[in-house]
Structures are given as structure tokens and as C-alpha cells.
Amino acid sequence: MAPELLEAILHQKKMSMNRRDWIKNAAIAGGSLTLPSLMRAQAQPTAKKSGIGDSTYDFINLSINENQWGPSPKAIKAMEEKVRFAYEYPGVPFQKLRSEIAERSGVEADQVLVGAGSSDILMSTSYVFGKDNSSIVCSDPTFGDLIRWSKRHGTEIISIPWSEERKPDLPKILASIREDTGLIYICNPENPTGTFLEKEALKDFCREASKKCPVFVDEAYIDFAADAESLTMMELVREGLPIIVCRTFSKAHGLGGMRIGYAVTSPEIAKQIGENYVSGVVGGSSHVSLEGARAAYADEEWISYVREQTKKVRDDFMSFCDSIGQEYIPSHTTFMLLPVKKDSKMIADTLYAATKIKISPRMIHGQNYLRISMGNPAQMDLLKTGLRLVLS
Ligand SMILES: Cc1ncc(COP(=O)(O)O)c(C=O)c1O
Structure with a gap:
């Protein structure tokens, strides 16, 4: 990531910039996402189909492999x-x-x-x-x-x-x-x-x-x-x-x-x-x-639904990684492991400061990795914008 960008994000954190403003800026910086989709990400942190309400977290938790589609x-x-x-x-x-x-x-x-x-x-x-x-x-x-x-x-x-x-x-x-x-x-x-x-x-x-x-x-x-x-x-x-x-x-x-x-x-x-x-x-x-x-x-129908939705999100995320030249380990689950070139904790902290998305930094055999749980599409849009910035 360009040092000036990191500085800007950390400065924004210090100034307790609210997330809505950050999202607007990120959308402009990221270029590829529309403001409405990012606004939806903010308004709807969890899937609605099952009838469950929004998450009880005050952040987006993509660190512990919860199923964002919720129960049947x-x-x-x-x-x-x-x-x-x-x-x-x-x-x-x-x-x-x-x-x-x-x-x-x-x-x-x-x-x-x-x-x-x-x-x-x-x-x-x-x-x-x-x-x-x-x-x-x-x-x-x-x-x-x-x-x-x-x-x-x-x-x-x-x-x-x-x-x-x-x-x-x-x-x-x-x-x-x-x-x-x-x-x-x-x-x-x-x-x-x-x-x-x-x-x-x-x-x-x-x-x-x-x-x-x-x-x-x-x-x-x-x-x-x-x-x-x-x-x-x-x-x-x-x-x-x-x-x-x-x-x-x-x-x-x-x-x-x-x-x-x-x-x-x-x-x-x-x-x-x-x-x-x-x-x-x-x-x-x-x-x-x-x-x-x-x-x-x-309710096997619900499991099929969850499986299909997760696969869609995972495939889309893999395409995103390809598009930014980010390596990943192809996954069959609800999370993915990405080898990264910089300190994974620093990346995760910066992402959190900027987006309130929590992911799991790892150090495995001397190599930095990020383990990221798949969220719903709106959460993933916000994640992609954040990653585009913190991984560049
Ligand atoms: C591989 C694996 N096994 C077991 C568990 C434990 O899950 P639980 O106690 O919720 O069934 C987890 C939780 O993340 C897991 O990743």
C-alpha cells in the first residue's frame, strides 16, 4: 500500500472519521464500486433471507467463519x-x-x-x-x-x-x-x-x-x-x-x-x-x-441455498483476487487463506480501522497470511474496496 494511503487511513481513524464518510472516500479511491452498493453494505451487514435481523456485532465479523446466511x-x-x-x-x-x-x-x-x-x-x-x-x-x-x-x-x-x-x-x-x-x-x-x-x-x-x-x-x-x-x-x-x-x-x-x-x-x-x-x-x-x-x-434445501450462495461469493472473491494480482488458496469452504507480502496483523488492523471489517491475520511457517470468512455480497463489496487499498 502506498505510504500516503496508509497514513490517510490511520489519520482518518485518529480523527474518528465515521464509516459512512470513509465508505464514500473508499468508493472514489477504489473506483470500481458504486456508492449505493457500499451504502447497502453499511445498512445491511447480514443476510435477510432467513428472516434474521442484523448482526449483534458493531463491526463486520469475517474472522471466525460464521455463516452470514443464518439458520434455516x-x-x-x-x-x-x-x-x-x-x-x-x-x-x-x-x-x-x-x-x-x-x-x-x-x-x-x-x-x-x-x-x-x-x-x-x-x-x-x-x-x-x-x-x-x-x-x-x-x-x-x-x-x-x-x-x-x-x-x-x-x-x-x-x-x-x-x-x-x-x-x-x-x-x-x-x-x-x-x-x-x-x-x-x-x-x-x-x-x-x-x-x-x-x-x-x-x-x-x-x-x-x-x-x-x-x-x-x-x-x-x-x-x-x-x-x-x-x-x-x-x-x-x-x-x-x-x-x-x-x-x-x-x-x-x-x-x-x-x-x-x-x-x-x-x-x-x-x-x-x-x-x-x-x-x-x-x-x-x-x-x-x-x-x-x-x-x-x-432442511436440506436451506443447506443447498447456503452452499450455492457461499460458492457464488467465493467465486466472485477469487475473481477479485485475480483482478488485483492477489494470490489465494482455492477453497471449498466459507473462508479463504491469502498469502500476503506485508505484515498480516498490520493489514488486518488497517482494514479494521478503515472499514470495521475484522479478518484473521496469521503467520504460518514464517509467511504472512490473511484468513477471510466469506460474508454476504454487500459485506464483500466493502471488503474488496478495503482490500484494494490495504493490499496495494
Ligand atoms: C475445523 C473446526 N472444527 C470445529 C470447530 C468448532 O466449532 P463448534 O464448536 O462451533 O462446533 C470449528 C470452529 O470454527 C472449526 O473451524
């Missing part, structure tokens, strides 16, 4: 209707959701763990398989929750740097399994890259690796792929291998705030984790959340 209108209705049953413990909807997941996954209900977000399951798994002087093998970078918790109770983390393609290096991960390894953590699609591993390669890997210890496959973002069901490792669970496939309602289903996730695994592993996890029947998710998740699970 049917899920909203189900949650509203169930509020009056809030006095009941959530046993009934818990068991119903569990059975519905089991049926669709082709397993028995005792192979399904439902938790307060998949974080709940990640944490419980780290306690079961990551203690007693054991080690966990994972790719680096990857999603950090299970790794962080495992470290806290003394587990050694064997992190294998990503491959040249910036994907988990499966052969090296396999070769790094030790006698004391209690678990392998693979995130597919990967966070923060948004890349998929080739299905057969991952299947072969899971078959081999699971001879030594359980493999946890975090499929939090799999619903964003059109062929999600053909990419999942669920069939290995059905074959009886010690694989834990973990999913969440926080992403494509737009229920991040309701805290529901689940895992499908062997009956033995489900029992082991089940005895140690926080949720159980009454400990974790609420009645309302569970009913929302049930309705969201049934």
Missing part, C-alpha cells in the same frame, strides 16, 4: 416454538437428534455423540485420548482447539508441516505415529486453508493409521462441498474402524450461537468419550438448541 427459517421457527418448553430438561430432543443423525449416517444411536458444539467433543476427546504421557499427531497448521486442550493436560503434540500443496502431509503424518500416540487429528476440509484432501488418499491413510490409534476426522466444513456425502469418512465408521467423524451445526447450518455438534464413531469409542464428555443428556445443549438443530438437519 424452519430452524428459527422450531426454536421459537420450543422456548415455552424451556422448563424441561433436554433429554427428549437430545435422543431424537441422536437417532436422526444415526439413521442418516447408517449407524446405531449409541455410536453418536451430541455435544454443545463440536468444541465440546474435541475437548472431551482430548481428555480421553490425549492423556497419560501420550502424543497426538496433526498437521501444521490446523484447527487449534483439540491441540490446545491436549497441550494443557500435558500431551505432546507432533505437528507435521503441511505439504508443498499446503495440505496435510499424509505420508509424513503416518510415518510420525509413535508407540505412545493416542490419536491422530485430521481436519478435512482443512482450517485455515479451506482445502480438501483427495478422498481415496484420505481413506487409505485412515485405514492404515487406525491400525495404530484412532483417527479423528473433523468435517466441520464438509457441508459446503456439493458432494459432501461422497467425501466424508463416515463409511469407515460404518466399516467398524476406530475413526471419529466430527461435524457441527455451527457452520453450514448457521447455528454457531446454539452450540450443537456431533461425532459418529465406533460404539467402543463413543462409550469412552461419552463417559468423559461434558454434555451427556443434560449437561450441554439446551432444549431450544437441540430442536433448532433437528429442524436445520431436516
Whole structure:
């Protein structure tokens, strides 16, 4: 970015310039966007189709991979209707959701763990398989929750740097399994890259690796792929291998705030984790959340809608990156990772100061990156204008 531009933006921040004025200036500086579209970005920070209101943030949050399309209108209705049953413990909807997941996954209900977000399951798994002087093998970078918790109770983390393609290096991960390894953590699609591993390669890997210890496959973002069901490792669970496939309602289903996730695994592993996890029947998710998740699970039309909208936004953003000569890692999810030439934190801070858009700066193996969640088109218009300035 030209130093005078950075100075001007920082000066504007100091002067507490209001965003409407900045947007006008940015539109002029960016040249390619119309003022009305930017005004819409300001007025409508979130998608309206599902009937949800504007965001509760006082900024635009493109840093934690929330689904800007929100939950299915049917899920909203189900949650509203169930509020009056809030006095009941959530046993009934818990068991119903569990059975519905089991049926669709082709397993028995005792192979399904439902938790307060998949974080709940990640944490419980780290306690079961990551203690007693054991080690966990994972790719680096990857999603950090299970790794962080495992470290806290003394587990050694064997992190294998990503491959040249910036994907988990499966052969090296396999070769790094030790006698004391209690678990392998693979995130597919990967966070923060948004890349998929080739299905057969991952299947072969899971078959081999699971001879030594359980493999946890975090499929939090799999619903964003059109062929999600053909990419999942669920069939290995059905074959009886010690694989834990973990999913969440926080992403494509737009229920991040309701805290529901689940895992499908062997009956033995489900029992082991089940005895140690926080949720159980009454400990974790609420009645309302569970009913929302049930309705969201049934509404496949909404998931298709979210998937299509996200793809449109992602494709458009990739074209934008091409147009400004910005490298990116092609993604199958609701976020993208961009290698950048300057300090990523400085870029993110400047963008925030200028647009109130929050993105996630990263330093990976000595290289600066930005991880950006896909917003709705209006948010993305504002983002593109900001990036055009801060990346130049
Ligand atoms: C890969 C991955 N797994 C799991 C989670 C946890 O999600 P939740 O606890 O909302 O289900 C996230 C959240 O961002 C994620 O990116």
C-alpha cells in the first residue's frame, strides 16, 4: 500500500472519521464500486433471507467463519416454538437428534455423540485420548482447539508441516505415529486453508493409521462441498474402524450461537468419550438448541441455498483476487487463506480501522497470511474496496 494511503487511513481513524464518510472516500479511491452498493453494505451487514435481523456485532465479523446466511427459517421457527418448553430438561430432543443423525449416517444411536458444539467433543476427546504421557499427531497448521486442550493436560503434540500443496502431509503424518500416540487429528476440509484432501488418499491413510490409534476426522466444513456425502469418512465408521467423524451445526447450518455438534464413531469409542464428555443428556445443549438443530438437519434445501450462495461469493472473491494480482488458496469452504507480502496483523488492523471489517491475520511457517470468512455480497463489496487499498 502506498505510504500516503496508509497514513490517510490511520489519520482518518485518529480523527474518528465515521464509516459512512470513509465508505464514500473508499468508493472514489477504489473506483470500481458504486456508492449505493457500499451504502447497502453499511445498512445491511447480514443476510435477510432467513428472516434474521442484523448482526449483534458493531463491526463486520469475517474472522471466525460464521455463516452470514443464518439458520434455516424452519430452524428459527422450531426454536421459537420450543422456548415455552424451556422448563424441561433436554433429554427428549437430545435422543431424537441422536437417532436422526444415526439413521442418516447408517449407524446405531449409541455410536453418536451430541455435544454443545463440536468444541465440546474435541475437548472431551482430548481428555480421553490425549492423556497419560501420550502424543497426538496433526498437521501444521490446523484447527487449534483439540491441540490446545491436549497441550494443557500435558500431551505432546507432533505437528507435521503441511505439504508443498499446503495440505496435510499424509505420508509424513503416518510415518510420525509413535508407540505412545493416542490419536491422530485430521481436519478435512482443512482450517485455515479451506482445502480438501483427495478422498481415496484420505481413506487409505485412515485405514492404515487406525491400525495404530484412532483417527479423528473433523468435517466441520464438509457441508459446503456439493458432494459432501461422497467425501466424508463416515463409511469407515460404518466399516467398524476406530475413526471419529466430527461435524457441527455451527457452520453450514448457521447455528454457531446454539452450540450443537456431533461425532459418529465406533460404539467402543463413543462409550469412552461419552463417559468423559461434558454434555451427556443434560449437561450441554439446551432444549431450544437441540430442536433448532433437528429442524436445520431436516432442511436440506436451506443447506443447498447456503452452499450455492457461499460458492457464488467465493467465486466472485477469487475473481477479485485475480483482478488485483492477489494470490489465494482455492477453497471449498466459507473462508479463504491469502498469502500476503506485508505484515498480516498490520493489514488486518488497517482494514479494521478503515472499514470495521475484522479478518484473521496469521503467520504460518514464517509467511504472512490473511484468513477471510466469506460474508454476504454487500459485506464483500466493502471488503474488496478495503482490500484494494490495504493490499496495494
Ligand atoms: C475445523 C473446526 N472444527 C470445529 C470447530 C468448532 O466449532 P463448534 O464448536 O462451533 O462446533 C470449528 C470452529 O470454527 C472449526 O473451524
